[in-house]
Amino acid sequence: MATTEMTGAEIVLKALADQGVEHVFGYPGGAVLPIYDEIFQQEKVKHILVRHEQGATHMAEGYARSTGKCGVVLVTSGPGATNAVTGLTDALMDSIPMVCLTGQVPTHLIGNDAFQECDTVGITRPCTKHNYLVKDVNDLARILHEAFYVATHGRPGPVVVDIPKDVQFATGRYVGPKNIEHKTYRPKVKPDQNAIRAAVELIASAKRPVLYTGGGVINSGTTASKLLREFVALTNIPITSTLMGLGAYPASGKNWLGMLGMHGMYEANMAMHDCDVMINIGARFDDRITGRLNAFSPGSKKIHIDIDPSSINKTVRVDIPVVGDVAHALEDMIRVWKSKSLSLDKKAMDAWWKQIDGWRARDCLKYRKNADVIMPQYAIERLYELTKHMDTYITTEVGQHQMWAAQFYKFEDPNRWMTSGGLGTMGYGLPAAVGVQMAHPKSLVIDIAGDASVQMTAQEMSTAVQYRLPVKIFILNNQYMGMVRQWQQLLHGNRLSESYSEALPDFVKLAEAYGCVGIRCDKPADLDGKIKQMIETPHPVIFDCRVASLANCFPMIPSGKAHNEMLMGEDVPDEEVGTAIDAKGKMLV
Amino acid sequence: MNVLQAAPGSAYFLDPSKPEIETHTLAVIVDNEPGVLARVIGLFSGRGYNIDSLTVSETQHEKHVSRITIVTSGTAAVIVQIKHQLERMVPVHSVADLTVQGQAITRELAMVKVAGTGEKRVEALRLADAFRARVIDAGTTSFIFEITGKSDKVEQFISLMVPLGLVEVARTGVAGITRGPEGMKE
Ligand SMILES: Cc1cc2nc3c(=O)[nH]c(=O)nc-3n(C[C@H](O)[C@H](O)[C@H](O)COP(=O)(O)OP(=O)(O)OC[C@H]3O[C@@H](n4cnc5c(N)ncnc54)[C@H](O)[C@@H]3O)c2cc1C
Ligand SMILES: Cc1ncc(C[n+]2csc(CCOP(=O)(O)OP(=O)(O)O)c2C)c(N)n1
Ligand SMILES: [Mg+2]
Numbered sequence: 045m046a047t048t049e050m051t052g053a054e055i056v057l058k059a060l061a062d063q064g065v066e067h068v069f070g071y072p073g074g075a076v077l078p079i080y081d082e083i084f085q086q087e088k089v090k091h092i093l094v095r096h097e098q099g100a101t102h103m104a105e106g107y108a109r110s111t112g113k114c115g116v117v118l119v120t121s122g123p124g125a126t127n128a129v130t131g132l133t134d135a136l137m138d139s140i141p142m143v144c145l146t147g148q149v150p151t152h153l154i155g156n157d158a159f160q161e162c163d164t165v166g167i168t169r170p171c172t173k174h175n176y177l178v179k180d181v182n183d184l185a186r187i188l189h190e191a192f193y194v195a196t197h198g199r200p201g202p203v204v205v206d207i208p209k210d211v212q213f214a215t216g217r218y219v220g221p222k223n224i225e226h227k228t229y230r231p232k233v234k235p236d237q238n239a240i241r242a243a244v245e246l247i248a249s250a251k252r253p254v255l256y257t258g259g260g261v262i263n264s265g266t267t268a269s270k271l272l273r274e275f276v277a278l279t280n281i282p283i284t285s286t287l288m289g290l291g292a293y294p295a296s297g298k299n300w301l302g303m304l305g306m307h308g309m310y311e312a313n314m315a316m317h318d319c320d321v322m323i324n325i326g327a328r329f330d331d332r333i334t335g336r337l338n339a340f341s342p343g344s345k346k347i348h349i350d351i352d353p354s355s356i357n358k359t360v361r362v363d364i365p366v367v368g369d370v371a372h373a374l375e376d377m378i379r380v381w382k383s384k385s386l387s388l389d390k391k392a393m394d395a396w397w398k399q400i401d402g403w404r405a406r407d408c409l410k411y412r413k414n415a416d417v418i419m420p421q422y423a424i425e426r427l428y429e430l431t432k433h434m435d436t437y438i439t440t441e442v443g444q445h446q447m448w449a450a451q452f453y454k455f456e457d458p459n460r461w462m463t464s465g466g467l468g469t470m471g472y473g474l475p476a477a478v479g480v481q482m483a484h485p486k487s488l489v490i491d492i493a494g495d496a497s498v499q500m501t502a503q504e505m506s507t508a509v510q511y512r513l514p515v516k517i518f519i520l521n522n523q524y525m526g527m528v529r530q531w532q533q534l535l536h537g538n539r540l541s542e543s544y545s546e547a548l549p550d551f552v553k554l555a556e557a558y559g560c561v562g563i564r565c566d567k568p569a570d571l572d573g574k575i576k577q578m579i580e581t582p583h584p585v586i587f588d589c590r591v592a593s594l595a596n597c598f599p600m601i602p603s604g605k606a607h608n609e610m611l612m613g614e615d616v617p618d619e620e621v622g623t624a625i626d627a628k629g630k631m632l633v
Numbered sequence: 634m635n636v637l638q639a640a641p642g643s644a645y646f647l648d649p650s651k652p653e654i655e656t657h658t659l660a661v662i663v664d665n666e667p668g669v670l671a672r673v674i675g676l677f678s679g680r681g682y683n684i685d686s687l688t689v690s691e692t693q694h695e696k697h698v699s700r701i702t703i704v705t706s707g708t709a710a711v712i713v714q715i716k717h718q719l720e721r722m723v724p725v726h727s728v729a730d731l732t733v734q735g736q737a738i739t740r741e742l743a744m745v746k747v748a749g750t751g752e753k754r755v756e757a758l759r760l761a762d763a764f765r766a767r768v769i770d771a772g773t774t775s776f777i778f779e780i781t782g783k784s785d786k787v788e789q790f791i792s793l794m795v796p797l798g799l800v801e802v803a804r805t806g807v808a809g810i811t812r813g814p815e816g817m818k819e
Pocket of ligand 3: 494520521523524
């Protein structure tokens with residue numbers, strides 16, 4: 045391997061280029077100026093200047109999730125690094141591969157409370173998969189390549205590399221990325237074949253099986269989704285997915301039960317509750333899924349395929365653990381299934397599907413249509429109908445609108461759906477959309493937003509304008525922190541403490557102030573026309589969709605309840621919800 | 634069900650049951666790199682696990698490999714989870730649960746300072762002899778004893794010294810190793 049001498053800052057740019065990095069989301073400052081100087085003098089790596097470091101991290105997440113590549117962030121020391129913490133934590137919770145480079149004060153000043161010094165590796169240790177402080181320029185290239193290796197191998201996650209300013213100036217050896225792995229870290233990718241055989245045998249003996257799939261299928265790559273579809277076609281097993289796994293199996297597929305969990309489909313949750321064999325593929329038994337643990341799918345034997353052994357038996361005890369990558373495991377399972385010419389008990393499966401069809405007939409997403417007020421569900425339905433034929437990517441913020449998006453927007457492919465699931469970060473969707481659009485300049489990228497969430501990172505509209513990224517911010521404006529209000533209505537005696545969105549900006553004027561296009565719609569009859577206008581606008585758009593203020597998101601498993609104790613929309617009549625609303629609230633309806 | 638009258642709820646499922654607590658000794662082989670101990674300790678504090686004792690030292694200098702011995706307590710499921718959480722950390726080579734493997738020897742060293750004169754002084758010396766504690770410093774009014782053994786033996790010795798003029802104790806924490814010819818996986 046040829047070794048060459050160069051400065052630390054040059055090493056950073058060379059390493060990024062050698063890693064195939066095309067885009068870096070960043071914000072300059074004193075402790076990274078040498079790196080910015082190098083950025084200025086090269087053309088391989090394009091830098092996207094954000095407006096707040098949190099925005100950079102979410103952009104990198106959207107970029108990563110929509111491409112399967114590693115997202116890259118560059119921020120300065122001190123406040124630059126602390127502003128990145130939310131996005132790092134978000135990426136850790138949702139298993140998103142990211143490398144975040146932070147500037148640091150010169151090594152001899154570390155520990156002196158120097159200007160813009162903070163203990164970046166200390167602060168980010170619990171919110172990264174791994175982190176490094178580079179003290180010697182001769183370690184820099186290896187550490188950078190290692191950081192990409194760690195971020196993208198095994199269970200993906202964020203990695204921070206903290207680079208003191210003197211290391212950026214110093215001259216040292218560059219080594220290329222070839223043969224760089226990590227001297228210790230070796231995630232297990234290939235599953236144990238005995239476990240695979242045991243899993244396949246258990247599945248073949250099932251009478252009421254269900255596939256419970258998750259973000260791990262997306263992490264595993266597009267092959268995993270293909271194999272998942274093949275396995276479903278081969279076995280005819282009904283399939284549900286978590287919020288994080290939407291699109292791995294197509295929503296139009298005949299075995300699709302829809303999303304499961306707290307705001308999931310009735311049929312999906314009932315199937316999980318009543319199944320005799322549960323096959324968890326790349327999902328982590330999150331508490332939004334399991335509900336009351338001791339009532340979670342009490343009669344089933346459980347198989348769990350996961351690349352991270354610490355996900356297995358963490359909250360739910362499983363019968364057959366399979367440690368490995370989803371694509372590898374599915375490939376093995378399909379091979380064993382075929383070689384043994386297995387099939388499920390036809391009579392039992394017919395009965396199981398009949399029962400599922402009975403649950404489907406409840407039509408759990410039913411909502412009261414309204415000719416005068418736009419129902420939020422209706423807005424998503426129309427958005428879906430008018431964009432489904434297009435090359436579309438959807439991001440969201442956090443709240444009711446996020447759940448409605450998951451319920452009413454139908455995903456056919458993986459990597460099309462970007463949402464903050466584990467951390468639930470309001471303000472994720474707008475910058476994530478910017479990141480997605482950067483990776484897919486010709487596609488339609490829509491952030492389904494809430495009026496409160498969108499204000500957390502709205503300044504990134506300026507980034508969208510600067511780079512001519514025509515993202516569409518579709519705000520379901522209910523003038524409430526709707527999700528908070530819903531919980532207060534259901535669980536806190538209707539006391540709507542601080543959940544009203546007071547003093548909202550005029551979103552159309554806000555759009556115009558940023559140099560974007562603003563569209564407002566408050567009548568169901570105008571909705572289609574205005575959505576079309578949004579789609580046809582070749583610029584960033586903020587769409588203020590005025591929806592019913594008091595709609596709530598159902599179905600719902602109230603926490604502490606079992607899967608078969610779902611609350612349906614009709615269980616909570618509007619009159620009762622209405623008593624919760626004060627005079628000011630009522631005027632908004 | 635009238636949810637509107639339900640008691641204030643939580644966003645989480647709260648499990649009221651209290652399962653049985655076990656104590657285990659874990660040996661953790663790690664790269665001796667900056668921050669590795671902070672990482673391990675951070676895992677325990679961040680996830681609410683207990684540390685009853687922790688010792689660390691570089692055991693292979695050429696390879697910069699250290700061995701951390703942790704005594705922890707929790708339910709059987711939590712102990713397994715701790716092992717998996719340690720194993721997934723990037724600089725961790727391997728983790729052995731010495732308690733599950735059985736056959737493990739654990740030892741701890743303590744230095745115990747006792748001050749006194751007359752009867753008490755004689756009694757302290759007599760007990761030290763019975764516990765095979767060595768005198769490593771002596772003056773006319775004080776002793777420092779060095780005692781090695783399992784934690785409960787050390788514990789017992791210290792408690793016997795309390796009425797005899799115990800002044801100060803320094804303990805190393807527990808180190809552990811399995812019996813037999815095999816070494817630990819690296
Ligand atoms: C307001 C709100 C409401 C929510 N309501 C719901 C809800 O109703 N339903 C719902 O589903 N979620 C809901 N969520 C999301 C929820 O909090 C969790 O984020 C989500 O359920 C976790 O998805 P997952 O289990 O697929 O795991 P992920 O977080 O996607 O984790 C992936 C798992 O797969 C493993 N893995 C990663 N890569 C691989 C690989 N290559 N091979 C094998 N395994 C791999 C990982 O180790 C991990 O265990 C909600 C979130 C918010 C903010
Ligand atoms: C950064 C952050 N702070 C607080 C919360 C808690 N929270 C969850 S949803 C929500 C309200 C979201 O309101 P809005 O964006 O208007 O969405 P809606 O529920 O009305 O659709 C809040 C405050 C959060 N998820 N993230
Ligand atoms: Mg709102």
